[in-house]
Amino acid sequence: MKIRTSEYMIRETFLSLKRNNWMTVASVGTVAVSLFIFGMFLILAMNMNKMVASLESQVQISVYLKDDLSKGDRKDIETDIRGMQGIATVKFVSRDEALQRFKERLGDQKFLLDALGDANPLPDAFEVTVTHPDMVRTAAEAIGNFKGVESAKYGQDVIQHLFDITRLIRIMGFTLMALLAGATLFIISNTIRLTVFARRKEIAIMKYVGATDWFIRWPFLLEGMVLGFLGGVIAVVLLNSVYSAIVVKVYSTLAFFPLIQEYPFLIYVTLLILVSGMCIGALGSTISLKRFLRV
Amino acid sequence: MIHMKDVSKIYENGAVALDHVNIDIDKGEFVFIVGASGAGKSTFIKLLLREALPTEGSLTVNGRNVVAMERQEVPYLRRGLGVIFQDYRLLPEKTVFENIAFAMQVIEAPRRMMQRSVNSVLDIVGLREKYKCFPSQLSGGEQQRVAIARAIVNRPAIVIADEPTGNLDPETSWDIMDIFTRINSAGTTIVMATHDKTIVDTMQKRVIAIEDGRIVRDEQRGGYGYED
Numbered sequence: 001m002k003i004r005t006s007e008y009m010i011r012e013t014f015l016s017l018k019r020n021n022w023m024t025v026a027s028v029g030t031v032a033v034s035l036f037i038f039g040m041f042l043i044l045a046m047n048m049n050k051m052v053a054s055l056e057s058q059v060q061i062s063v064y065l066k067d068d069l070s071k072g073d074r075k076d077i078e079t080d081i082r083g084m085q086g087i088a089t090v091k092f093v094s095r096d097e098a099l100q101r102f103k104e105r106l107g108d109q110k111f112l113l114d115a116l117g118d119a120n121p122l123p124d125a126f127e128v129t130v131t132h133p134d135m136v137r138t139a140a141e142a143i144g145n146f147k148g149v150e151s152a153k154y155g156q157d158v159i160q161h162l163f164d165i166t167r168l169i170r171i172m173g174f175t176l177m178a179l180l181a182g183a184t185l186f187i188i189s190n191t192i193r194l195t196v197f198a199r200r201k202e203i204a205i206m207k208y209v210g211a212t213d214w215f216i217r218w219p220f221l222l223e224g225m226v227l228g229f230l231g232g233v234i235a236v237v238l239l240n241s242v243y244s245a246i247v248v249k250v251y252s253t254l255a256f257f258p259l260i261q262e263y264p265f266l267i268y269v270t271l272l273i274l275v276s277g278m279c280i281g282a283l284g285s286t287i288s289l290k291r292f293l294r295v
Numbered sequence: 296m297i298h299m300k301d302v303s304k305i306y307e308n309g310a311v312a313l314d315h316v317n318i319d320i321d322k323g324e325f326v327f328i329v330g331a332s333g334a335g336k337s338t339f340i341k342l343l344l345r346e347a348l349p350t351e352g353s354l355t356v357n358g359r360n361v362v363a364m365e366r367q368e369v370p371y372l373r374r375g376l377g378v379i380f381q382d383y384r385l386l387p388e389k390t391v392f393e394n395i396a397f398a399m400q401v402i403e404a405p406r407r408m409m410q411r412s413v414n415s416v417l418d419i420v421g422l423r424e425k426y427k428c429f430p431s432q433l434s435g436g437e438q439q440r441v442a443i444a445r446a447i448v449n450r451p452a453i454v455i456a457d458e459p460t461g462n463l464d465p466e467t468s469w470d471i472m473d474i475f476t477r478i479n480s481a482g483t484t485i486v487m488a489t490h491d492k493t494i495v496d497t498m499q500k501r502v503i504a505i506e507d508g509r510i511v512r513d514e515q516r517g518g519y520g521y522e523d
Contacts, residue, residue, distance in 0.1 A: 005403050202386055208344070209449065210374035211401035213367065 005215070012219040013226060016195045023191040024227065030187045031231020031280065032238075034180035035273050039239040041173030042269060047260055048166040054258040055159060061140045063126040064150040073148050074124070081128060081143060086135040091127045098122040123150060181280065188227055188284025189291075192220050196292045220285050228281025232274040239273070240266055296322050296453055296484045297343065302352030304338050304508075312338035314508040315352070320486065322452070325479045327495050328488040329519055330505035336488040339505065340457050343486070344376060345369050357452050374402055377446030377454040377483075381461035383438040385430040385445075391417070392426040395445045402449060416444040420474055436467035443474055447483070454478060456487040460494065468494060492519040 017024045063081070065074065074092075081090050093101075099120050103110045130139050136154050144152035196203070206216050243266060250257050297320040304313040312335050320326055328336050341347040342354060345361050354361040357375040364372065385394050395413045404412075417423045420440035430438050439459060446454055456475070460468035472494055479485045489495060495502060495518060502517030503510060512520060 002403055004406055008400060201384065205384060205386065205397070206401045207370075208373060208378045209398040209401055209445070210370040210372075212370045215401055215403070 009218045009222060013222040016199075016219065016223050017226060019198065020191060020194055023194055027187050027191045027227045028230045028234065030184050031228055031277055032234035034177075034184045034280075035232050035235035035277055036238050037180060038173075038177050038276070039235055039269055039273050040242075041169065041177065042272070043239070043243060043260075045166065045169050045173060046265075048162065048169060050260055051258050052159065052162045052166060055155070055162065059129075059136050059154050059159065061128040061130070061136065061143065061152050061154045063128055063143050063152045065124045065126070066148050066150050067123060069124070069148050077146055077148055078126065080146060081126060084139065084142065086131045086139065088129045088131045089127075093125045093127055095120050095122045095124050098125060128152075184231075184280050185284045185287065188224055188281055189288040191227065192224055192285040192288035193292050195220060195223060196288060217289055220289055221282055224281035224283075224285030224288075225278045226281070228277035228279070228284070229274060230277075231281075232277025235277070236270045236273050239269065296320050296324070296357060297486070298353075298355040299342075300353045302342065302349045302354055304335075304342065304347065305350045311508050313342075313349070313505075316505075316508070316510055318503060318510065318513075320484060322484055323479070323482050325475070325485045325498075325500040326487070327498070327500055327502045327517075328486065328505060329490070329495060329502055332490075335505045335508045337457065338508075340455055340486075340488060343453075343455055344378065345372055370402075374449060375452050377443075377449070377451035379439070379442050379446050379454065379456040379459045381458040383430070383435075383442045383462075385438055385441055387430050389429075390426065391422060391428050391430070391433070391441050394430070394441055395448050398445045398448050404449070412448050413444075416448045419447070419477065420444045434467075435463055436470055439463065439467075439471055440474065443471070443478075447478060451483070453484040453486065456485070456489075458489055459487065460489065460491055465493065472498065495519040 063077075065077065069077075078090055078092065081087060099113075099122050102122065103113060106112060128139070128143065130136055137156065140152045140154050140156075143149060203216055244262060247259055247262055250259055297318065299316055299318040302313055302316045303311070305311050316335075316339075328339060330336050338347065342349055342361070343356055345356075345364065349362060352362075356372060359368070359372050359375075361372065386397065389397060392413055395416060396409050399409050399412060413426075414423065417426055420443055422437060422440055422444065425433065425437065430441065433441065439462075443454075443459075454475070459475075460471055463471065468491065475485055475487065476498075499516045499518075501515050502512065502520070504512040504520060
């Protein structure tokens with residue numbers, strides 16, 4: 001496109017945004033709200049994913065042994081476990097050691113154990129970690145069937161719950177996003193329709209003197225993209241400040257919580273949202289141009 | 296310039312607007328298209344501009360095959376045609392100069408040419424002094440002269456005028472016809488649809504009369520031929 005034509009397009013675009021001031025505000029606002037909610041769900045879902053992954057990678061299998069095993073039996077079991085694929089570490093925890101740990105964990109309330117007297121109800125155990133989180137389940141099931149093993153447990157319930165919650169968030173996010181995208185498209189295409197209507201005489205003249213279709217379309221397409229972009233900018237500013245505030249808050253109380261680091265994560269989110277905004281804007285005007293601009 | 300062979304136009308509602316029409320218009324001709332409202336004059340003009348396609352037949356305008364033309368070629372067809380309407384169709388928020396320059400802007404003509412070309416067509420229509428005025432500050436005749444200036448600023452080979460004097464008093468109409476005569480003598484083909492009996496009778500140019508979609512008369516140096 002020639003430079004003076006681009007000048008003309010840009011001037012026309014901003015003139016039109018000014019002329020439709022209220023529709024412009026409404027469109028930008030709708031885009032901003034939609035993209036903000038989209039961004040929140042995105043951030044939430046990605047953090048949940050990260051949390052699941054980090055929990056899974058920390059998951060270890062506790063292999064509880066039967067009470068009456070000889071040292072040799074124990075050694076055999078250990079060798080068998082080490083011989084399996086995907087096993088990272090195997091550590092023996094004697095029942096005495098386990099009791100000691102339990103006491104420490106109880107802290108001030110360890111007097112509760114006084115009721116047991118000298119008896120130790122805990123079994124000997126191996127603590128097994130795997131190289132890949134998704135092997136936890138199969139490894140645990142296999143080890144649980146070994147002779148001399150009472151049971152092999154891992155935090156499957158917690159992980160299953162997290163999975164379910166993540167899936168729910170994703171589904172809710174997608175549904176809400178689809179609805180919001182629909183609303184946004186509707187309002188942008190309406191704004192562009194008003195612009196087309198306001199300029200229908202001009203468009204008719206442009207056609208008669210031989211303007212090309214794209215020459216006529218560009219200012220409208222640009223207008224939609226600018227609407228989407230402006231909405232995106234507002235959403236991005238909000239998202240950045242909200243997420244930074246959350247990160248500060250969480251780290252000051254729960255330092256170990258596996259939140260995604262602000263940078264470069266927020267930069268990706270920002271880019272994604274700005275691009276989505278412009279795409280939605282362009283799509284909105286395309287819909288309108290298809291329906292109302294017979295060129 | 297314009298070759299229409301066996302052209303029919305039947306609208307979707309079944310109305311026959313043109314019925315096997317044959318017209319040949321050569322370069323530099325001045326042609327009146329006459330006929331009652333609804334006779335097919337508007338359809339004829341729409342076909343030339345490719346606002347509508349013929350149902351059958353072949354049509355060449357300015358060397359371009361209008362029937363077989365791709366959509367994206369249409370703007371280039373129209374750049375060779377200058378169009379003038381009964382209701383002027385000027386943009387009210389643009390000045391006289393801007394209204395004319397607009398026609399150059401949208402076909403991405405070089406800017407340095409703009410000033411010169413606009414001034415030269417303003418001279419032709421005699422509105423050089425009024426270049427800063429808005430259409431609302433002009434009389435009907437002056438507005439139509441601006442429309443003519445806009446139609447010829449890109450130097451079209453054919454000027455198509457649809458009832459250009461329909462809203463004007465007789466005296467002003469003659470000013471407009473005078474401008475057309477001058478444009479025509481510079482070599483531009485003029486096709487003008489009109490109801491104005493006096494103008495047609497006085498000008499003694501070629502007259503094509505359309506009635507119910509058919510050509511009923513095609514005379515060099517003809518008259519309006521109807522008493523209405």
